[in-house]
Amino acid sequence: MKILVVDDERLNLKVAEAYLKNMSGEFEVILCQNPLEVEKLVVENDIDIVLLDIIMPIMNGTEVIEQLRKNHYLNDVQIIILTALSDAETFKVCFDKGADDFLKKPIDVNELQARLKAAIKTRNNAKILKKMYQRLKEQNLELKELNKVIKEAQFYMIQKEKLASIGELAAGVAHEINNPLGYVGSNIETMNNFAEKIKQVVDVYRKSFAGLEQLETQNKEGQAYFTNVHDAERKFKFNFVMDELNSIMKDSGEGIERISKIVQTLKNFARTGxxxxxxxxxxxxxxxxxxxxxxxxxxxxxxxxxxxxxxxxxxxxxxxxxxxxxxxxxxxxxxxxxxxxxxxxxxxxxxxxxxxxxxxxxxxxxxxxxxxxxxxxxxxxxxxxxxxxxxxxxxxxxxxxxxxxxxxxxxxxxxxxxxxxxxxxxxxxxxxxxxx
Ligand SMILES: Nc1ncnc2c1ncn2[C@@H]1O[C@H](COP(=O)(O)OP(=O)(O)O)[C@@H](O)[C@H]1O
Ligand SMILES: [Mg+2]
CATH class of the missing domain: 3.30.565.10 (Histidine kinase-like ATPase, C-terminal domain)
Incomplete structure (x- = not known):
């Protein structure tokens, strides 16, 4: 335990020191004659208990207490005031400002021992509490970190889950598309065959039509029918239509094949299950x-x-x-x-x-x-x-x-x-x- 004794009278300091040195227990005693230096000494030496005289020139004990208590790190330093006073008012102020105990002057060694024992106990408890508080704070931080990791992992799982369900959906959709795709594809193939047949029949029609036209050159009424057909063919770009029919069918067939491939690929991709x-x-x-x-x-x-x-x-x-x-x-x-x-x-x-x-x-x-x-x-x-x-x-x-x-x-x-x-x-x- 580190004890700081503060008194403006050197003699008093020496007496206190002598008493403390004679007591059982491990004390390190520091003496201070200048109250202005108390806070600095307490901080620098990590003081546990302050024995503080009240009536001092420059700065009195109540001010010292006030100063120490303002520093929140020094909150649990035990302050025992030394008082020769019959002045009850100052006594009260000291306790209001944060003194923990008092000792009457001249110091009685038994009383000093008793007061110190109590102060040491309180100080030790405060230290344990502080340590526990620190540990709690650390554990709290650790918990917060862990919580963050768990949340991230949870989010990660949800994302993976989502990807998996999107995959399943895609597989389902691909399956649904496959069915109509199948019959559209085979219809196009059939249509291509039919178109080929139509073309061949149209070819026969056209040849026969040209023959008839030759035969009927003198028949004015008949000619009107031929002209109608020629007009309609021109109007609807029949030659172009006949020429394009096959390549359109071919393109559509290829398109369907590509779609099938994409759908198949999607199915493969989705099958990560x-x-x-x-x-x-x-x-x-x-x-x-x-x-x-x-x-x-x-x-x-x-x-x-x-x-x-x-x-x-x-x-x-x-x-x-x-x-x-x-x-x-x-x-x-x-x-x-x-x-x-x-x-x-x-x-x-x-x-x-x-x-x-x-x-x-x-x-x-x-x-x-x-x-x-x-x-x-x-x-x-x-x-x-x-x-x-x-x-x-x-x-x-x-x-x-x-x-x-x-x-x-x-x-x-x-x-x-x-x-x-x-x-x-x-x-x-x-x-x-x-x-x-
Ligand atoms: N080809 C790239 N060029 C530049 N930056 C890239 C490239 N690929 C990945 N990155 C960087 O890596 C990061 C992580 O990529 P990723 O894990 O796919 O997540 P996200 O694409 O959702 O950001 C990206 O945000 C980007 O900064
Ligand atoms: Mg990315």
Whole structure:
């Protein structure tokens, strides 16, 4: 315990010191003759108990108490006033200002011991309380941090859940579209056959018609019928219609085929359902499928170039890989579009293989990723986009899919001449397992 004794009379200080030194218990005693220095000494020496004389020149005890109590860190320093006074009024003021106890002068050693014992007890309790309060504060902070992490994880789960349900919906819609698409496609094929037949019959009609026309050149009434037919043919551009019929049918057939492919792709993408479901598939097909989906987003502003080398099939969840490619492409498209530039943007997609793995590299010529941000882009919820534009989940989910679900690697950086790159490698087989 550290005790500060404050008295303007040196003799009194010495007496108090002698008493304290003789007492049992570990005391460190500091003496102070100048009341102006009390606060400084208390703070500097981390004093526990102050024995304070009341009547002093320069600054009296009540003022010292006031000063100490103003400092909220010194709230629980025990102040025992030393009073020779019969002045009850000052005595009262001392307690009003925050004194804890009093001792009558001249000091009686037993009384001093008793008062000190009480003060030490109070001081120790205050210290324990303070420590507990500090610990509580820390625990509260820890809890707040944990709460934040839980909330983020919850949001992450909800987003994943949402993605999954959107996937299911997409699969449902794709299935619904498939049915009418099937009969529209086969109808178009039939119509094409019918058109061919109609054309052949019309050909016969026309030839016979031309023959008849030749025979009836003298028949004025008959000629009027021929003219009507010629007029109608001109009016409705019959030759053009007959010529175009086939190519229109062909175009429509191709259109339907494309729609079928997109729907099929959507179904594949949506089939991410079973998280650990894997099968052998080709990375290039997954790239092509992802491209089919983002093409529309890019067509007016960005050229997408592909260099797809032949790659071996690998064991993977192609729906999830498609999601990764899509996330990276959408980010690149968004980054380029945000530049509001006058020239067209450029994205390059490359695939290839090494001995036991395949790789995918996607480069763009957008603004690139600021160096200070580069270390955070795979963190959940990290986004530089405005609220509502980005969730900051795309790359963290991609990281999870590549690293945790496929034992692969995903890295990102900036090209020397601007724009960002993303590099992914995936082992052909999941390590340590022959099949899944
Ligand atoms: N091609 C890119 N060019 C520039 N910055 C990018 C690119 N791809 C990703 N980023 C940065 O990485 C951040 C995180 O991306 P992502 O996880 O997909 O979340 P979000 O797209 O919702 O912001 C983006 O906000 C952006 O700052
Ligand atoms: Mg994104």
């Amino acid at each position: 079973a998280e650990n479901e894997t099968a052998y598939s080709n990375l290039n097909s997954t790239v092509e499928e992802a491209l089919l989906i983002v093409k529309n987003e890019a067509k007016y502003t960005i050229d997408i170039e592909t260099h797809l080398e032949e790659v071996p099939e690998m064991e993977c969840n192609s729906g999830q890989l498609g999601q990764v490619i899509l996330n990276i492409l959408v980010n690149a498209i968004q980054a380029i579009k945000a530049q509001n530039r006058s020239d067209r943007g450029h994205i390059t997609i490359m695939t290839g293989s090494a001995e036991n793995s395949v790789f995918l590299k996607i480069l763009d010529d957008g603004p690139g990723i600021p160096e200070e941000v580069l270390g955070k882009i795979f963190d959940p919820f990290f986004t530089t986009k405005d609220v509502g534009q980005g969730t900051g989940l795309g790359l963290s989910i991609s990281h999870d899919i590549i690293v945790n679900k496929h034992n692969g690697m995903i890295t990102a950086g900036n090209n020397p001449d601007g724009g960002a790159w993303f590099y992914i490698t995936i082992p052909l087989k999941k390590e340590g397992t022959d099949c899944l």
